[in-house]
Amino acid sequence: MFRLVLLSCLISGIYSLVINPRADQLEWTALGDSYASGVGSTDYVDGRRCLRYNEAYPVQLNNDSELSAGDHIFNNVPCSGALAAEIAEWQLLDEKKDTGPSWQYGPRPAFGNPSFATLTAGGDDIDFPGIIFNCIIDVSLWFGGPTRRTCEDQRAHSWELLKSDDLVNNLDSLIQKIVEKGRNGPIGDKFKLYATGYPKFFSTETTECDNVTFARSANPVDDGKDHPRMTLQVRQDFNNMSDALNEAIRSAVGRNSDKGVTFIDIEKDNFGDDALKGHRYCEPGVKEPDTENPELYMWHYPYKEASDDAQTDPTVALLSGAYSQVVGQLNAQDILIKWPNTVDMQNAMYDAIDETKLQEKATSTTAGWDSIGFRARVFHPQVVYHRFIRDRIFAQYRQDNPPAPCTSEECCPSGCTCGSSGVPLCS
Template sequence: MRHTRTAACSSALLLATAGLVAAPETAQAAPRTPAVGYVALGDSYSSGVGAGDYLPGRTDCKRSSRAYPSLWAAAHQTAAFAFPACNGARTNDVLTDQLAPLGPRTEMVTLTVGGSDAGFGTVMTTCALGGTTRCLSAVSRARSVMDGTLPRDLDRLYTAIGNRAPAAHVVVLGYPHLYQLKGTCRAGLEDAARAAINNAVDHLDTVIAKRAADHGFTFADVRSAFTGHEICSRIPWLHSVDLLSLTESYHPTAPGQSLGYLPALNRAS
């Protein structure tokens, strides 16, 4: 999920061997594909927007050392770890820009993707600034995308991942509810709008989980982990709207990554 915005491990190892040329004195093994055991794909929820401590490199991707892929790789001492997940990525961005590290020796792939496709960034901007009626209309349009083009786009991406990394255990992680209803918030969105947003997250997770299952991937549901830690809860693991750092609004904090996403990935891997 880009603003709502926003994918987590595999086992099975397949070694591609190359034949040798005929003459012994000139025999050479073909170059081997570099072993990238764990590849973390996806959008801002995988790159770690909102968690801070961003890594050098493409600053627009906002990849964090506190994001669940970094934490998992460190905990498992993963020597071959690729982290192409990037803020704002849609399914086609992952398909065209992030799959290069995948190969027959990849053991695990994680990703979150779909929130940006559904336009959750626009939804949250509309809801924060436009009032309840406009918010509900924006949510309805997002749900239409989830039922329209998103399943097809997920199929294309998941098929490409399976083809490029046939031995990998692929874990697709979902998105949490953003709001605790009747919570501590004294201003902002009405509960009707907050409920509609949460229901849209449920719908998005359902679509993603169905497509993941049809491709033999594991879906990791994070909603229960975030229960009691949504925006408007006493101890939120999600940023509310932040006018000083709009990009980080509606994204998991560092505890949201380490206590919400990482345990869900551990259970699924």
């Protein structure tokens, strides 16, 4: 009970906090990959292939009543599929870009002059999309094409990237560039950067999932073909990858901890407990893939709702045509040699898309770029998980910038009383 009361006070305090280290105007910037762009979480906003959605954790953070009140600037920059080097190249711009090269990335907001920034990066650097396509939905892309790697080969490839010194060095280089950019602004050395980690996706408490496949063509009706199975060994390996990636991010953050950079563990609550317990794939008693599981914090592929047929879905037809134009008669091995990283192959395909035709087809939430996000959201956070990430960032910011102690009931959060020590007491 004490912990619940304390947590209630903490959360209430968070939402009563005015995050405004600059006296004249609050400005902050969100950076990162699809985990920050919020791919698939409610409504598509902008960014074309960047797939920014309106319930991503940065948007939720910005929509808090204290942040949204008054004059402030929010630079929502994240882009789905962004490598660390691409974030450094395309998300630290001095001026907003709406046109020019790489139009498929849509509006690229400027970095601005933020007091603080958030960052999620590293997943694409270990070819996380390759894991999704080759080990989870088991196709090169959701509308077809040869599988680029076997799941076993994909796991070996991602482990090679995880163990390379390049991963930490690239993340470190990105963080240094962000900090330098932030400190050159009006806030100076008070600039803060919050770098989030990634979740472990699977429960490993049961063998019930050992014969389950998440393959697109095998769900909701099994096609009888051989697909990767979510065995205990495979699930544990994926979880170990998440741990290794988070360790790399921690290491890069640690090299810059004296510059106001903090790692945000999005698996732990404010007491250090496993916040995702019961909310992962393959939890005991869950018949996977359960797209209706109310306890799941990540998205399944929309097996029942999504039509992946180029004959019936206009967006899929355009994607399929762009894919054929880029790949031509190349076999799987040739494709792998030309585009070793899955994101590179996707980018080449997106470059070939006829934007005019795509927008002509964008007449509903199942057409255009949102149609891509509707499918690409697999293994990404649902809204409830974005909300949790938002709260973790708020908690850390509050720890770094504690609000003035309350002196009367007027400055206490709603439902709390002002204790003798100046801390709100909440029931």
